Amino acid sequence: MNIAFIGLGQMGQAIAHNLLKRNHTLTVFNRSRAKADTLIQAGAHWADTPASAVAEAEVVFTMLSDDAALHEVALGEFGFLAALPEGAIHISCSTISPETARQLAEQHQTRKTKYVACPVFGKPDAAQAAKLWLCTSGNQGAKENVRPLLDLIGQGVYDFGDEVGAANVVKLAGNFLLGCAIEAMAEAFTLGEKNGVARSAMYDLFSNTLFASPVYKNYGKLIADEVYQPVGASPALIRKDMRLLLDVAQKSLVPMPFGMVVFQQLTATVAKGVPDIDWAGFAGEVSENAGVGKR
Amino acid sequence: MNIAFIGLGQMGQAIAHNLLKRNHTLTVFNRSRAKADTLIQAGAHWADTPASAVAEAEVVFTMLSDDAALHEVALGEFGFLAALPEGAIHISCSTISPETARQLAEQHQTRKTKYVACPVFGKPDAAQAAKLWLCTSGNQGAKENVRPLLDLIGQGVYDFGDEVGAANVVKLAGNFLLGCAIEAMAEAFTLGEKNGVARSAMYDLFSNTLFASPVYKNYGKLIADEVYQPVGASPALIRKDMRLLLDVAQKSLVPMPFGMVVFQQLTATVAKGVPDIDWAGFAGEVSENAGVGKR
Amino acid sequence: MNIAFIGLGQMGQAIAHNLLKRNHTLTVFNRSRAKADTLIQAGAHWADTPASAVAEAEVVFTMLSDDAALHEVALGEFGFLAALPEGAIHISCSTISPETARQLAEQHQTRKTKYVACPVFGKPDAAQAAKLWLCTSGNQGAKENVRPLLDLIGQGVYDFGDEVGAANVVKLAGNFLLGCAIEAMAEAFTLGEKNGVARSAMYDLFSNTLFASPVYKNYGKLIADEVYQPVGASPALIRKDMRLLLDVAQKSLVPMPFGMVVFQQLTATVAKGVPDIDWAGFAGEVSENAGVGKR
Amino acid sequence: MNIAFIGLGQMGQAIAHNLLKRNHTLTVFNRSRAKADTLIQAGAHWADTPASAVAEAEVVFTMLSDDAALHEVALGEFGFLAALPEGAIHISCSTISPETARQLAEQHQTRKTKYVACPVFGKPDAAQAAKLWLCTSGNQGAKENVRPLLDLIGQGVYDFGDEVGAANVVKLAGNFLLGCAIEAMAEAFTLGEKNGVARSAMYDLFSNTLFASPVYKNYGKLIADEVYQPVGASPALIRKDMRLLLDVAQKSLVPMPFGMVVFQQLTATVAKGVPDIDWAGFAGEVSENAGVGKR
Structure with a gap:
């Protein structure tokens, strides 16, 4: 197939190679x-x-850092949307607001091209290994057509139906769950630390038993060791995702007390100008407020 | 061996049978x-x-609902502590404060008996299947002596050293992590629900991928289905644990914003007099505050 | 002077009459x-x-419910901005985002008209009595020119300098402080109520001593009596203000834990569809979560 | 009258002098x-x-820093309770838990002496000037008998009935309201600061208009100036009060989200070991989390 790929950050490069x-x-x-x-x-x-x-593309992938960047490459000067051949499909992998997804999908419809929402879960190493988890929503036929491509880049696809914004709601919810796991472990490990239980000892127990899952194992290790390197995604970038989440929550009238806590920890991390760390490093806010900060 | 067992709630009965x-x-x-x-x-x-x-016991297990109940059976009228034969070991499985554990351990030392902290993770069905996870702390020799008994009731033992309160800190932290996972899923699923994504669809994705672990699978299902039966433990019982957690946090100067949120959700659940549900049913607070309560 | 007045809700009518x-x-x-x-x-x-x-206006007042409504009357079809005579001054009294104020001020500058930010504090009865407190920011000369008009509608003017968005930041902060006082009294009075101290008894003490001020006296009485009538402003309207506040906080990297709590209480109030009450009625969330709701 | 006075901190000395x-x-x-x-x-x-x-006392005042200190002077070795002449009245001014008040009142009853709860509001300078606000509860006759003494030390007395714990609930609620005003102003002023509005400008407006009351004027000035001297009461001392408040809330099933935030800010202040500042200095947590800390 003739494929265009726009947006070559760590994630985009890895996907494109696959x-x-x-x-x-x-x-x-x-x-x-x-x-x-x-x-x-x-x-x-x-x-x-x-x-x-996209001049001859049957499919165009986009993997940009935010709504504005996607808007620019799609609809800005030299944007691809107007140039996309009729019938072509846009696979949109960025973490963006469901609202932006819906607006873009409408623009596609007007032009007889198609939009498939396909945000992904996984760090750059998972992208390289074609082990991403993919969430899709949008036009059924289009999703079926691009399925073989999706199988090249991920280890599984979860579909959320026709409504094009749905997959983005799920992606935002997933990052939120991740943020909650980070904050929860940060509080638990810090409580242990100040009461004579090594952070790593608590981590060993929980990540091997009740919470034995990739998130608790991988992020939990960073939090236990208090080493927030390498940078998978910056605090500012994921803070943007949490803001999109709270926007969706605000519009749909859902109070999210945990969402607010995570957002504030990320905000404090960014406001303090903590240098170059992975976003999981907002866990350091908890240690700092308990007087044992090492970040 | 000659074993005494005190406290025959759902958990105690299951352990005693094993x-x-x-x-x-x-x-x-x-x-x-x-x-x-x-x-x-x-x-x-x-x-x-x-x-x-305990008149002829080499080992006495206790599995009570709170610090006061344990205090009563150990030190109250007809309490076992004074009657325990020299050299006997007390395996204390209840979820209690580390402070109570330390006080009891001191009393044992005076009497030449021994105290092993051994709080457990798992619902009654896990107790029946001898699939509990056990956390121990306290005297090294005593822990070694009772190890064969612990292997009869659990699938694994994690030890947290000599300091007798440590295992209880870990147990409280574990219940806290559980409460956080419940609140986080409640917020995520409710956000989905109000934005056209079925609670079960989000549950399927997360419990099979990033968060594939017993807690997210088992508790997640309750929250996705909004069916909080059968009652593993009541909201009032686990609220007691969260209070113990916050007491430890307060004494050791650890701010725990998530701990406070979970405690408040449980408090509201109890204050409203929500009838006979499992403690995971505090997830219903989130739905209710979003105007879609079904509890 | 030749004055235009756009926006005749309760507040607008009262100001226009003066x-x-x-x-x-x-x-x-x-x-x-x-x-x-x-x-x-x-x-x-x-x-x-x-x-x-505004065809012959020297001054145009606007008092609209939100940014979108102001945008529409200023820049929409039949909007006044293009029709405003050169040199005329726009006195903008609505509670809007500082960002909208800045954008409008720029449009005015292009057209050689002037924008004065002038949000107001006070309920409709204060507006009728010309007892509003006014906050101004923007062009110094323009503010001096309209000062006699402002003296007709308020009991005092506080100026916040040249930067046109400043007065709106202050207005949002003021509504936030009000919301905080409401939540704080709701928690205090409910604690009293559940411990044998009448809500009115606590109100009498605090509103006459340490907190003797218009806000604690007036709003405190609503909260003590749990009568949230008449409606000065709806929960949905002030929730909009809190959203603008949190937007400013988000952009300027200020974690506001109290702001988040107040916003969530208002969100729950709106989500539950509580009928026709003043926004102070979000205090009922506290009672409800304590199991003594009467709202 | 023959008066005993126990506890001569800043507050006790000032009251005793009067x-x-x-x-x-x-x-x-x-x-x-x-x-x-x-x-x-x-x-x-x-x-x-x-x-x-107290050997010949008709009245004994106590003004101690916490429940434990009061317990010690009343019931410890050389405690006064057993030595108090029959019919004498204990005026208990400390900020303690209602529970402690009830227990002491019972002990008094057994001994035919009387307990009047009389916590006070005001800083040391207000105590010197006999401008305290007094809250009383307990035996009606005893309260009437000591009223002339209370008039010597305060500018007004608010009574909360026969139930001896009531005045202490009110005192804790008052300190809570104070803490809420501090946090609210800290958030508002910091938002202003980061958006070009001087902290003092916002303070001038609010403390002279909607919130013109002693608390907003006095504490507001500290927060506007970010000068937390002199020390009226330490963060650790008032944190103790907030803990008592949350204990009452916990026992009576009242979720207090603002109470939790204030408690956590105080906890972080104490945990970080911020030196010698007034408790209002917890406002510095807000600035610090916004990246503009000066404390």
């Missing part, structure tokens, strides 16, 4: 060209604009 | 005798008081 | 004409559109 | 004698123990 492996024709665009180098070496074509990237 | 299976001599006591019936049929001896239950 | 008393020429517009009746009887002229209302 | 002015016979006791010096110079008698202080 698409290349199956000999699909891949044309890529990114704001800064340097990030396309290894993909071009691996056989991808470079395009100077989003619009030129 | 001890009986190995032909240990078991003498039991409970405030209301009716709960001892099946154990007596299975070969246990009945004692009219805690003191008489 | 302007009329000094024989200023007043032209009014409102979405539904019925609300202009008593003003027209008192000598005001009616205009069919915002644009025609 | 009693001396009317030529009452005053016998004082304090853990460290140095604090009695100026009172002895002014005519008070020194007693070496609480018991000897």
Whole structure:
């Protein structure tokens, strides 16, 4: 297939490489060209604009950092939407608001192209290993058509129906659950630490028994060790996701006390200018407020 | 071995049955005798008081609902502590404050008996299946001596060292983590529900992928279905645990914003007089505050 | 002076009447004409559109319910901005975001008209009695020119400098402080109630001593009596203000735990569909969660 | 009258001086004698123990820092309760739990002496000026008998009936309302600061208009100036009061989200070891979390 890929951060590059492996024709665009180098070496074509990237595309993937960036590559000057061939499908992997997804889907419909919401769960290493979990929503036929591509980049697909915003609600909810697990472990481990129980001892118990799951194992280790490196995603980036979550909650009248706590911990982390750490490092707020901060 | 068992609620009965299976001599006591019936049929001896239950015991298990109940059976009129033969070991399984554990351990030391803290994780069905997770702390030799008994009732033992209160801190932290997972799922599922995503759809995704663990699977199902039956433990009982947790946090100067939220949800549940539900039913507070309560 | 007044809710009508008393020429517009009746009887002229209302205005007041309504009357079809005579001054009394104020001020500058931010504190009865407290910010000369008009409608003016958004930040902060006082009294009075101290007894003490101020006296009485009538402003309306507050807080990286609590109480009140009460009625959430709700 | 006074901190000394002015016979006791010096110079008698202080007392005042200290001077070795002449009245001014008040009142009843709960509002300077606000509860006759003494030390008395714990519930609620006003102003002023509005400008408006009351004027100034000196009461001391408040709330099933926030801010302040500041300095937590801490 003829595929365009727009947005080559850590996640985008990893996904694009997995698409290349199956000999699909891949044309890529990114704001800064340097990030396309290894993909071009691996056989991808470079395009100077989003619009030129999709000139012959059957499918265009986008993986951008936020709603504004997606809006720009789709609808800005040299945006791809107007250039997308009729019948082509846009697989939108970014974590964005359901509202933006709905607006874009409408624009596609007007132009006889299609929008599939496909936000993903997983860190960059999971993306490289094609072990992402994918959430889809939108037009049924389009989803079926692109399914073989999705199977190249993830280990499973969960579908949330026709309403195009649904998958984004789920993605935001997932990041929220993650943030809750981080805060909860931070509080528990800090309580242990101040009462003579090693952070790692509590981590060993819970991550191997009641909470034996990827999130508690992986994020739990960072929190137990208080080492928030490498940076999978920055506090500012995930804070943006939590803001989108609280926007959805606000519009649909859902009080979310945990959501508010997590948002505030991330806000404090960003406001204090804590340097280069993974977003899980907001766990350090708990230690700091207990007088045992090491961050 | 000659074992006494005091406290025959759902959990206590299940544990005691597993001890009986190995032909240990078991003498039991409970405030209301009716709960001892099946154990007596299975070969246990009945004692009219805690003191008489331990008259020849090498080991005494206690599984009571709170600090006050444990205090009563140990140190009250007809309490067992004064009657316990020198060298005997008290395996204390209740969820109590680390402070109470420390005080009891001191009393034991004076009397040349020993105290092993051994709070457990698991619902009554896990207790029946000898699938509890056990947390121990206290005297090293005593822990080694009773290890064969612990292996009869659980699927694994995590030890937290000599300091006798440590295992109780861990137990309280575990119940707290559980409460956090419940609140987090309640908020996420309710957000989905009000935005067109079925509670069960979100549950399926998260409990099978990022959060695939016993807690998210089992409690998550209750929250997705909004069916809080059968009652594993009442809201009032676990609210007591959260109060103990916050007491420890208060004494050791650890701010716990999530702990406070969970405690308040449980308090509201109890204050409103919500009838006979499992404690996970505090998740209904979230739905109610979003205008979609079904509890 | 030749004055236009746009937006005739309870607050707008009361303010406009006070302007009329000094024989200023007043032209009014409102979405539904019925609300202009008593003003027209008192000598005001009616205009069919915002644009025609300002045709000869030296000053235009706006008092709308939210940013969108203000945007519509200023910049929508028949919006007044394009029709405002050069040199005229817009006195903007609505509770809106500082961002909207800044954007409007820029539009004015382009057109050689001027924008004065002038949000007000006070209920409709204070507006009628010309006892509002006014907060201003924006162009110094423009503020001086309209000062005689402001003295007709308020009991005092506090100025917050040249930056046009400043007065709106202050207004949002004021509503926030009010919300905090309401929540605080709700918690205190409910604690008293459940411990044998009458709500009114606690109210008498605090509103006459340490907290003897208009807010604690007036709102405190509603909360003590649990009578949330008449409706000064609806829960949904002030919830909008709290959302604007949290938006400002979010953009400027200020964690506001109290702001989050108040917002959630208002959200729950709106989500539950509590009928026709003043926004102070969110105090009922506290009673309800304590099992003594009467709302 | 023959009066004993036990507990000579800043508050106790100031109150005792006001009693001396009317030529009452005053016998004082304090853990460290140095604090009695100026009172002895002014005519008070020194007693070496609480018991000897009350040997001929008609009335005994107590003003201690917490429940434990009061318990010690009343019921400990050399405690005054057993030595108090029949018919004498204990005026208990400390901020303690209603539970402790009830227990002490019972002990008094057994001994044919009487207990009047009389917690006070006001800083040391208000105590010196005899401008305290007094809250009473307990035996009606006893309250009437000591009323002339209360008029010497305060500017007004609010009575809360026969139930002896009531006045203490009110006192805790008052400190809570104070803490809420502090947190609310801290959030509002910090929001202003980060949006170009001077802390003092917002303070001027609110403390002179809607919130014109002693608390907002006095505490507001500390928060506006970010100068938390002199120390009226330490963060640790008032944190103790908030803990008592939350204990009452816990026992009576009242969720208090604001109470929890204030308690956590105080806990963080104490945990971080912030040196010698007034308890209002917990406002610095808000600034710190917004990245503009100066404390």
